[in-house]
Amino acid sequence: EPEVTQTPSHQVTQMGQEVILRCVPISNHLYFYWYRQILGQKVEFLVSFYNNEISEKSEIFDDQFSVERPDGSNFTLKIRSTKLEDSAMYFCASIRTGGSNTEAFFGQGTRLTVV
């Protein structure tokens, strides 16, 4: 089965530092998403990315966040100046739309801990 790979699996960072979370999506997929899940809370949509640009973003995705696909394979989420409340699991998803044959694969997640 296709696999989405996320690195690192766990990142500990000091408040105010920049972090980059990495994802390798599935090669023939065109839509990429980031979600987060704060411990004990719901999964929340952050941003979607298509054709090398952001297609939709949530209110959470403010100026501290950015995404890019620098080399055509990796898909990254950058948090410029981390806050304690950014501590969460961050999931990357790779999507292929196709009506009832739509596929969505999530990575295993990166656990971000801001101290």
Next chain:
Amino acid sequence: QKEVEQDPGPLSVPEGAIVSLNCTYSNSAFQYFMWYRQYSRKGPELLMYTYSSGNKEDGRFTAQVDKSSKYISLFIRDSQPSDSATYLCAMSGTGGFKTIFGAGTRLFVKA
């Protein structure tokens, strides 16, 4: 009223039972409905992706959507211990995955 409501459980059933998981929602603009399974410390796994009202079956899983009641269900037949996980409903107003998730229902299937 929350946009998507899902009973967090836990729900405990014996092996072989039929499991019924449900979500209600308030936003009538939702057109696409999904069910995910999430094992502990893993990413969500898309089980079912449906559009508008009706039923969809895939193996032991059946998803039902009743838009008139704003109610969706996932049925699991012949439940197995390996089905023990958290089940998340999610929905969106477009075909994309800018989704609103439910809180998830923890399911335990006892051997």
